[in-house]
Amino acid sequence: MSKIILSSAIRGAHKIVDRVEGKINAALEKFGADQDVKLPNTAYYLPVIYGMTGYKVEKIGDMPKVIEMCRDLLPEVPSEEAWLPYLGPGLDAGMAACFAYDVEEALKYLEDPCPYLPMKEDPEDTDPDIWLGAADDVILRKRGVEFVDGSAPGFAAVVGAAKDVETAVAIAKELQEKSIYVFMAGPNPNGVTFAEQLKEGGVQLGWNTRLVPFGKDVSAAIHALGFATRAALTFGGIKPGDFKGNLLYNKYRVFAFVLALDEVDDEKYAAAAGAINWGFPTIADTDIPEILPTGVCTYEHVVSNIPQEEIVSKAIEVRGLKITITKIDIPVSYGPAFEGERIKKDAMHVELGGPKSMGFEFAYSKPLDEVEDGKFTVVGPDLDDVEVGGLLPIGIWIELAGRKFQEDFEPILERQCHHLLNGAEGVLHIGQRDIVWMRISKKAYEAGFRLKHFGTILHAKMHNEFGAIVDKVQVTIYTDEEKVKELLAVARNTWHERDNRLADMTDETTETYYSCTLCQSFAPTHVCVVTPERPGLCGAYNWLDCRASYEINPHGPNQPIEKGETIDERLGKWKGVDEFVGPASGNAFESFAAYSIMEDPMTSCGCFEAIAACLFAANAIMVVDRDYTGDTPCGMPFSTLAGTVGGGLQTPGFVGISKFYIGSKKFISAEGGLKRLAWMPKALKEQLKDLIDKRGEEIGIPNMYDLIATEENGTTEEEVMAFMSEVGHPALEMDPLM
């Protein structure tokens, strides 16, 4: 912690504890030690003290012990020369300040008149004041549920006041729009409070509008921490006194932060230091020293000098709060029902991209501070500027940022455009990358749909569906022909790089593979082990997809597998993989060989794109894909083969594969790889010509393509063998398969 903050916080904490000690003594004198003290209607005593230590304060006589605890926690104010690089003493001082505040606030309920409106959810105009004080247990339960189910993502504890009433109202509104509770306590140095500013601005305060005025004094901010502490006790099953469990529960589950508006004095530093214990960072508008390195809080601890206009979005970023958008604000309906909708020529208002023009979509990531979340811009003519039935080029340019975002997720999010945009009624989307073709219906146009709404949709859906990795989404729609051309060139460069990224990865240099057990729903023992050089057998999941899917949904069907020690390099067997496969297959299998068709081949579920099968007499293998229905040299057509091989079994001699895998260096490499391949359907062979040629070059058989027989050369093993000797197939010279 920065030394200035640390010293101030410790100084502040001493001040608070001294003051509260005085108040306790005065109360002892006035009411006696037996006087009951409590917050109204709660079973949690003084909640911060109870939650952290398990100590129950029920009477004034119990309070001096709290001061003792505070004194134990309080470090010395560091001398000018001492150098204290750690958070520890500051956090302890903060905690001491919190205990003292807890006591100070409880004593207020003995004052006459009580400064709070106990057991009210909202202050009314007839009330003498606006301050509500601590939430009782009924409110805690009702509101706490919203924190658990995510309908309230967190709370902002606002201390001080905004620079003027309008700004206060704007900040409150922005927080409300994000469903964040606003807990208010404490004035600025001129005695103005944020809550009073809101009241002056005509804003309704109370639990029901999520704008909760706790108290006029800074000490009332403790009710925010009291709320958080009780939430952990009520919803987290945390035991009183388990301070570590309580604080961690809050760090990971209650997304709260402190907004310190206007000047921060020693007492407020102490309170801010207290809040850091719960993992709640402080964001200030004044130029106070920052504590950037992360440790206790998820990200930074104290961030300062943020203009009040930007303070909410900064706070959300610092606390790592995830935003969900419940309603997509567009003038047409949205839902999966509209995905299959077609828009005929005469029903269409405009066509975008497609074969007669240019159309592309592109998503990429940038640093957090370079993306403005929710900003949508249209560059070029909009839908009003074209004649009905007209044509425009289109470039959808999506800029993403997120703390956990990785470059590899870019293509996965980009691919979502199709299904996300298609969900809007009256919007048709076909293709991806640079073959995008869209139509917008007349009806959608008449309902008010414009190009910026693409941004609205992508922004909302990407937040909701990919919130785990996406924090900010900015969208620009280009219809200006020159711009589209220019940016398309940029996008093409990136696509090229992306395509090469996976191609450059090897199994040897990768430590983590991924499982896929999606197909266990119908093939209970099936497990795909996906490596950079061996995609899932359905062809839909490569290594990058699996990794992204894991990041997005850590409990889903794709789990990381640390491959561990290599058991057999040639077969592709690793200790970690075998250890995973056992339990994952329901102990049906003990070992998988990634590269072999003969020894412990991987299981085949049912959705393989193709099947590789051994032709023992020919000492070769064949591959047949789903689209080929005729006879094959192994004596079975695809459908019969699929029945034999599928269902989550290991069948030596047969293995389900993705088509793309045929071009991999690891394609059945234990048995010699592509060199073994002697037969495949003509259509498949043509489809994979580039792959085969490329791999043929690599293995020194540039004419490999011509050495593979198709149904035109025969569909029996004898015919294949005859063809092989005629062309001099390399498999004839290889070690026997068995």
Added chain:
Amino acid sequence: MAFSAVSEKYSGKMREMEIGTGDKKVVVGGQATMPFCTFDGDYPHRPVIAMEVYDVVDPEWPAAVVDPFKDVINDPVAWAKKNVEEYGAQMICLQLASTDPNGENRSADEAAALAKEMASALSVPLLVWGSGNVEKDADVLSKVCEVCEGMNLLVGPAVEENYKKIAAAALGYGHNVVSQSPIDVNMAKQMNILISNLGLPMEKIIMEPSTGALGYGVEYTYSVMERISLAALSQNDEKMQCPMINDLGKECWKAREVKLTDEEEPSFGPDMEKRGVLWEAMTAFDMLLAGSNLLIMRNPKAVKLTEQLISELM
């Protein structure tokens, strides 16, 4: 050589779930063997049948499920009592069909008030079931949880799209949750994980794998349940060790074979009641043999047959 029975040993066991409080409490689950294999391991609790009560009855219902309740069919609380007192129900399932926005669209408050009235009036624990409308169920069931605070009800179904609201309310107000998944082992497991991540202990979750009636996919439900049991018992997969429930009454009584008269389909024969009762009882048998711990059923005779079977097997 003397015959010696082979005994299967399992490393895992299902969790026990307590529903209701005080003398109303019922415990389900807890078995450490495959269904009814009492010779292989512990089978501490009999499967329980929750008899259905609807807050609104579909006019299409066949006579066999109207006649037994004719006098009380418009008074859900009286119907529930009749099920307990006359038909010996161990538990009641209140079906809040009226809350469906495509039907009567009754409010969450109204539904919750009825649930509370019923739960207080009964001497057995209550299970509260939504209309199946994902969004509305979230409102209705969370309200039920709030209003019935501390009664330790079982509420559901919570599905992927609405589990947060329902489970959070159950957690806040002390209830159990039905986690429903679409006939898919992975999803069943994932739902358990998602719900428990909110903070609701696994002891408070029961799984509904999506129930198909006899002739309408019962075999799919059967295999999914069998696989859940095997994962829980043989593989000791903790995330699969929640007990299971089947919402089968409504599936059975809408089957074609149950609804058609013998004029419409002479080959079915004239005894519609017998047909329906057997259809429901047979489906219940299948679910029991697949490992069910809690069955939601409608017809008293079918319930009686099923109870008999349970007694014979235990």
